[in-house]
Amino acid sequence: MAVYSWPSREATAVIGKEYDRLDGLAKVTGAAKYTYDVNLKNQLVAVALGCPHAHCKITKLDVAAAEKTPGVVAVHIFEHAAVGSEVQWQGELLAVVAAESEAAARAGVDTIKLEFEELDVFTEDENLDAAEKAERTGKGGGKTELEREPGDDDDEDEFIEQEIARLFKASKYVVEGYYGIDAITHCCLEPHGSTVEWKDGKLVAYLSTQNVSGTDEGFARDLKLTSDDVEVKCDYIGGGFGSKFAPDYWAVAAAKISKETGRPVKFLLSRDQELKIAGNRPSGYMRVRLGADENGVLTIWDSHHWGTAGYKGGGVSQTVMPYVIRPKNYRRIATTIKSNTAQSRAWRAPNHPQACAMSQTAIDDVAAKMGANSYDVFAANLRAGNVDSQHPDAANTYLAEMARGAALIDWKANWHAHGKGKSRGSIVDGLGMALHTWGGTANNSDCRLKISPDGGVESFCGSQDLGTGTRTVIAQVLAETFGLGIRDVRVNVGSSKYPASGASGGSTTVGGVSESHRRAGQDALEKIFELAAKELGAAANSLEAVGGKVRVKGTDKAISWKKACTLLGLKPLEVTASYKRGDQSTLSSSGVCGVQMAHVEVDKETGVIKVKKFVAVQDQGLVINPKTCKSQIYGAMIMGIAAALYERRITDPKSGAFVNAELADYKLARLGDVGDLVVDLYEPESERSRGVIGNGEPPAISPKAAIANAVANALGVRVPVIPLTPKRVLDALAKA
Amino acid sequence: MTDLKNKAARKSGFNRRDFFRGSGAIAAATALQTQTAEAIQNQSPRVISGETSISLNVNGKDHQVKVAPNTTLLDALRYQLDLTGAKPVSSDGSSGASTVFVDGKPMTASTILALQAVGKKIETVESLGADAVQKAFVKHDAEQCGFCTPGFVMAVRSLLDKKPNASKEEIRGGLNGNICRCGTYANIVEAAISVAKGGN
Amino acid sequence: MKAFEYASPRTEAEIVDLLSAEPGKTEILAGGTDLVGLMKKMIVTPDRVVNIMDVPTLRSIDELPDGSVSIGAAVTLDDVLAHPYIDIYPAIKQAIRGISSMQLQAQGTLGGEVCQRPRCWFYRNGDGLLSPDVAEGANEFHAILGNSGPAKFVNSSRIAPALIALDAQLRVVGPEEDEQFVPVAAFFRSPHREGQREHVLEPNQFVSHILLPPIEGRTCATYEVRHGEGPDYPLAAAAAALQFDGFGIVRDANVVLGQVAPMPWISQEAADVLRGRKVDEALAETAGQAAVSRATPLSQNEFKVQLAKVAVKRAILLAAGYETGGF
């Protein structure tokens, strides 16, 4: 068995080099077919009726007129919408109409007669008092960690209160504050949905999914099939961000209607349905008191946060508080709130962005209170060991990354104490930073590799390319392994019929597919070396595959790759490899840091904020393709700017209606809003030697805190809740 | 206090004769010249209801499609001509994902009725074919999931047609009709700059 | 979209013939950037749509004998932006540039911009234009002035404040060769019952031209407070047109606010502050203060008072040739 490993930096030909993504041309020319673009012959198009009210009991749902609408072929009422059932959030689909065209289906939907009894609505998740009054709160857990000395173990509760009080008393600086971040939606540009058809009793589902290999089971379970009877296909997906792991009840409905009518069915959510029901990130709001010594090193943290993940409660997990900068002594408590909004879904680094936005802002306020440089306060805490990170050498890595970030944003020259900058007219500027951490362990991944006697290399893997560059990364891994160019290998992903690979969530894909393809590649190469060894009259373990040749190391003795493959005879060589999450390997590992620094300008008269410059320094072990890797980070920063300044779910306090569920009202960052972005890949040998680690999520964590801190630095006033809208900036200034 | 409403009337005091001596006549004459002969021929307005067969000139070719008055150009392109480059993202055009050129101008096919497009030259992203903008997008990795990309390619093409040597500031100011959720803006700016610098 | 009939007339007379006298039966389609979205969401459900884009007389920009400029209602915003006749009215170009979407500029028309329906999300989510829920609801972006009646939405037009400040008029055409010249200042109204439009047109009338009187030495500017780039609406806006005497003293002034009331909001108070004085930052600030002195914010939009004040101040400063000091 081969020893799986990566070549050294000097010995790599393909890995670590910038490549254009393989599917780039298909995307820019419009040739790439997304689920929404799949039109099957004779298909029906389905449109759904969403619940107009945020909490109600259905008393009548009459679809008779819809069934008679010209062009309508089938109408399906969802089980959860049966008369008498309670609907807990606006937009929940009640019935779906399948027709000859989208227009006919819509016309059908418009004839559905719906009656309901309105029930009490609660969507004011920021307002803890109101939630308590409405009996919408639940316990979210908590933890107290206090250093003990012998004799400290009398009565637990008493000890805790006394010790916390003592620590605050002993603190040089005490900050008390309120911080928060609103719920946002995933807002995938391609809505959730599918086009499905039945072929010989088997289901073929073109599904917009991040989980090609896992969703066949989802269909099978609900349709009483085996997963072998289902093929899920997804060549291209227009955004998922953590919201597209399951078929969802609407894709199952499409399959049922398709079966019933014997025709393919296309069913994608409308824009407002996409925002209302297909994915949101929980809100988080926190009251905190923290104490620090004369250097700003935290000595005690005492927080209570709350928020909602939807109608079942939930919210930001208490386990990640306080975030990254964590003193030895802390108490954290969480309260969950049941709100009449759709249940949340994983959103790029679940829990972390909110935890970072709530806690690293509070830490920055220690610097503000001291009149100190935020950089120094973060650094002092890292040096003092106040660190909670998944990176094995966190403090040193953060400090190294901070130094690089500071140089890129010219921190020293641009710094001024909080609120002490010079203004140009009504414009003031400010600097802010934040730190993050994430795992990024490689996911399960199987693959099959086929090497043909003509030298062709083709791989099959039930993974998916979300736009993260998975196809290109696989091609690079294989090309590197076989000494070929990336266009010499054919990469296949996007079907559940291929060997199973994990869902693309948790930044686990690049690690998983690198593991499986490198392993399969090395195994295959070993076999080819055995054949070539005879031909070259050398030992198999003295061979290498480089530059399109199989060569005896250190000599000119070589045969071409093609020639070597002819030695396979008539049959292609097929190799499968399997990586199971957690298998020890030098190919991949987990745990990253990351530092981001923002330079902003704020117009004090209008509360409008502009990002001037924004720097991200990110480690992710071994970088396979710096180009697509950087794009991930740029994207995360841009999404972060949107969440920091613009986007949020707005509900009407009385009706609970999600009022801004169209793109005209759900404000995202536009191209002109993002300022100068700088990405620095931190990859010293100490990082590179750790192997591949996913980076899809970590850089999406810090932007909100970094930008909020920059705004606080500019104004000398904390704008407590993110996004930092002009209203919130002006309100904070008026209060100060 | 002066009453602005009365004041306005007093200041300019347009009347029918003035207007026709000016705008009306001239406008009619000049605008008519720019109309295609075909458009003028079809003088009396036909009221169309229900499904009709029309001819759309898309990417240089005439295509017969069946549409109703409430069929959008986007649906005609996507469902009947299998031109799925333009994407349905927002119902009101706010994302720019359905951008096509209508007589050379960038417009969102999702807010155009197919009937309005009769007699116009429609160009979709599929018509560009190895355009410098597309190549630059690939080179600068200006696409992630790619769902917004065709719309952005069209927007950049249009901006650079108008301002071939656009500066970074003009590029930043000129591409705000499109939305990308994955966050490709930085790379799009780089792609656009590279084309602007290389001319083309 | 509900099924409807479609017609594409070639003359103004044909447009009138195709329009119904009954409210809601027919809709005028110009660029469609607003109307088509509203029809898709079934907020507007006409039986017939009349496309005015193929009427040549509505598509040109001309100078009239008295030096006024006439802009056809179906002239697209980018054509207005590119036209040299409009250079002397910077307030208009600034407002159009504010709609920072090349698609909306290429497709949207000046007439459609002025006649567009309110951006109120209660209205656009199907709750009607005068929903009683607005007063205590999600009203962050609603009216702070003129909101004591049932209408609490804001007029969305970005160009109307500039048109009013410049004393522009609309040529309105109706049945039986009816033709009127209506000052833009008198065109809008605050509806009192559902179904009433936000302007004074009868269902079978339409706007054929926008008429800009000669600039006659006036200076003008539009300033918008915008949360970010893109076609999103400003949070508050103002347009100012100033007439100076030979000594830099304001002889006459028009100040009009946008996005703050169910109609573009003409502020006599602000104009009164300016008249007879020299413009400086303090005076502009006082005028801004005066413009919002009667503001009655709703439960969530107190902040708009400050923004409206700043918009007025900055529009005045710009019109007088000063820097605004902000973004």
Ligand SMILES: Cc1cc2nc3c(=O)[nH]c(=O)nc-3n(C[C@H](O)[C@H](O)[C@H](O)COP(=O)(O)OP(=O)(O)OC[C@H]3O[C@@H](n4cnc5c(N)ncnc54)[C@H](O)[C@@H]3O)c2cc1C
């Ligand atoms: C996402 C989005 C963002 C937008 N952002 C902005 C913005 O920032 N600022 C802004 O000002 N606008 C904005 N708009 C609104 C609007 O689309 C544009 O202002 C555009 O100029 C409207 O022109 P149109 O020709 O497309 O109008 P249409 O949609 O064709 O018509 C709009 C309305 O006016 C009526 N109408 C049109 N012409 C006439 C006429 N001659 N006489 C009588 N009635 C007429 C129509 O019946 C309809 O009710 C936005 C629209 C969208 C969808």
Ligand code: FES
């Ligand atoms: S690349 Fe995914 S939306 Fe732009």
